[in-house]
Amino acid sequence: MSYQQYNPYTPAPDRYNKMIYRRSGRSGLKLPIISLGLWHNFGDITTFGVQQKILRAAFDNGITHFDLANNYGPPAGEAERNFGEHLKRDWRPYRDELVISTKAGFGMWRGPYGDHGSRKYLIASLDQSLRRMNLEYVDIFYHHRPDDETPIEETMGALYDIVKSGKALYAGISNYNPEQTKRAIRCMKEMGMHMLIHQPNYNMFNRSIENGLTDVVAEEGVGIMAFAPLAGGRLTGRYLNGIPEDSRASHDPRFLRASDISEELLKTVRALNAVAERRGQTLAQLALVWTLRDPVVTSALIGASKPEQVVENVKALENMTLTEEELNEIDTILANR
Ligand SMILES: NC(=O)c1ccc[n+]([C@@H]2O[C@H](COP(=O)([O-])OP(=O)(O)OC[C@H]3O[C@@H](n4cnc5c(N)ncnc54)[C@H](OP(=O)(O)O)[C@@H]3O)[C@@H](O)[C@H]2O)c1
Numbered sequence: 001m002s003y004q005q006y007n008p009y010t011p012a013p014d015r016y017n018k019m020i021y022r023r024s025g026r027s028g029l030k031l032p033i034i035s036l037g038l039w040h041n042f043g044d045i046t047t048f049g050v051q052q053k054i055l056r057a058a059f060d061n062g063i064t065h066f067d068l069a070n071n072y073g074p075p076a077g078e079a080e081r082n083f084g085e086h087l088k089r090d091w092r093p094y095r096d097e098l099v100i101s102t103k104a105g106f107g108m109w110r111g112p113y114g115d116h117g118s119r120k121y122l123i124a125s126l127d128q129s130l131r132r133m134n135l136e137y138v139d140i141f142y143h144h145r146p147d148d149e150t151p152i153e154e155t156m157g158a159l160y161d162i163v164k165s166g167k168a169l170y171a172g173i174s175n176y177n178p179e180q181t182k183r184a185i186r187c188m189k190e191m192g193m194h195m196l197i198h199q200p201n202y203n204m205f206n207r208s209i210e211n212g213l214t215d216v217v218a219e220e221g222v223g224i225m226a227f228a229p230l231a232g233g234r235l236t237g238r239y240l241n242g243i244p245e246d247s248r249a250s251h252d253p254r255f256l257r258a259s260d261i262s263e264e265l266l267k268t269v270r271a272l273n274a275v276a277e278r279r280g281q282t283l284a285q286l287a288l289v290w291t292l293r294d295p296v297v298t299s300a301l302i303g304a305s306k307p308e309q310v311v312e313n314v315k316a317l318e319n320m321t322l323t324e325e326e327l328n329e330i331d332t333i334l335a336n337r
Contacts, residue, residue: 007052009090012060019062020317024197024298026221029139029170031099033292034314035065035299037227040252042082043073050306055086057307059094061314067199067225067301068133069103069144070125076108080132087133098139102129103174103199105144117147119158126167141168142199143184145175152180156187163193170196172225178212185220195222197298202226204235204272204290204334214296223298226291230302232256234265235287240273246305268337275329284309285316290330293322 021030036058042051055066072079080102091098104125107115114121126141141162143155159171173184176198185195198217200209202224209224217224230236232255233248239261243249249256269283276286291300304310322330 009056011056011094015060015062017062018314018317019064020320021064022223022295022298024223024225025194025217027170027194027196027223029099029196031065031223031225031299032063033299033317034063034288035067035225035301036063036310037067037301037303038079038083039067039069039072040248040303041305042079043075044078045074045252046305048082048085051082052086052090053307054304054310056090057310058304059091059098061310063310063314064097065099065101065299067101067227068129069106069142070108070129071106077128077132080129084133084135087135100133100135100138101140101142101172102126102133102138103142103144104129105142105147105174117143117150117155119154119161122155122158123162126162130167137166138168140170140172140196142172142174142197146173146177146180148180152183152187156184156191160188160191160193172197172199174199174227175201178216181213181216181222182220185216185222195220197223197225199225199227199301201228202291202297203229203231204287204330205231207334214294218296224296225299225301226297227301228303229291229300230284230287232303234261234269235272236284237273237282239266240269248305264337268333271333272330275326275333279319279326281316281319282312284313285319288313288316289320289322292320293327 019032022033023030068080068083104122105117108125143159147155162168163171176184181198188195200213202209238247243258243261249258249261273283276283279286288300291297302313
């Protein structure tokens with residue numbers, strides 16, 4: 001990655017008027033209801049200048065939370081390395097205004113210690129992440145996916161010790177099912193620590209968290225960081241008129257392929273888009289409002305390939321109310337797909 005010339009940054013003074021902040025469960029930490037993830041578009045296939053514009057647009061609109069993981073890139077680790085460079089250039093004076101998270105849980109390095117949920121892996125991985133970002137601590141450290149082969153006491157014990165060491169301020173879990181979530185939260189509680197947040201996939205196309213997970217976290221006072229609320233771009237206007245060359249399905253088909261944009265999908269997307277248009281919103285904005293309709297969801301964790309997308313998405317806050325009729329219509333559209 002070649003870095004562009006220094007280009008000084010002064011954040012928008014009115015940034016905190018543009019965002020709503022929700023408390024993560026029964027914790028002291030408030031998070032912006034829209035957060036920005038660096039899974040795509042922050043590796044070596046996106047220019048440093050575009051990354052910088054996206055991050056600046058986010059913070060200028062009150063997005064104070066940036067989500068990373070050890071393996072984000074490509075190549076794995078590159079998003080953290082680039083983010084470290086952005087921190088150095090733009091964010092040093094604002095570190096205390098930011099909530100930065102990272103994770104470990106998927107395969108990161110060769111051999112038996114670079115994957116899953118052992119204490120050995122989690123502690124080493126966080127140390128690597130901190131070095132890549134040149135940070136002393138992250139705000140939230142997540143176990144990225146459940147690992148039934150490692151005792152939950154070991155994985156949660158590692159998160160507990162990481163928080164106690166000061167290398168992370170809060171602990172979280174991601175992709176755990178309701179039963180695994182309950183065990184993880186209780187295990188932390190027995191050690192005297194509160195689980196801050198759970199990061200599951202949640203959007204109109206994947207409502208699985210409504211089958212038990214939201215009940216568990218609501219009861220335990222744990223927040224939800226709903227990842228991919230736009231279903232990787234499918235719940236936006238992106239594919240309504242074909243597959244643009246600069247879209248994820250076209251240029252980065254690791255997780256979304258052109259063949260996923262089927263006529264059947266588009267039929268549903270067009271119907272949802274009609275609901276959005278009647279509300280005077282874009283489909284992306286409607287998808288975000290829908291994801292955030294239950295206050296158990298602390299934040300909708302979006303991705304973006306352009307600063308304009310961030311700006312458009314934050315404007316969803318201008319109309320956050322969904323009527324009973326609109327909710328029923330959306331349910332019907334989704335049930336018929
Ligand atoms: N914990 C986990 O296991 C896990 C897994 C996946 C993701 N995540 C987290 O969730 C974050 C978000 O994931 P995601 O990027 O898949 O989320 P997403 O918000 O569902 O999709 C983002 C994509 O939607 C498109 N988009 C965004 N705003 C748009 C707008 N206003 N109009 C048109 N298109 C728009 C862009 O696609 P184009 O690139 O085509 O422009 C963008 O890259 C990740 O960065 C990561 O932090 C976590």
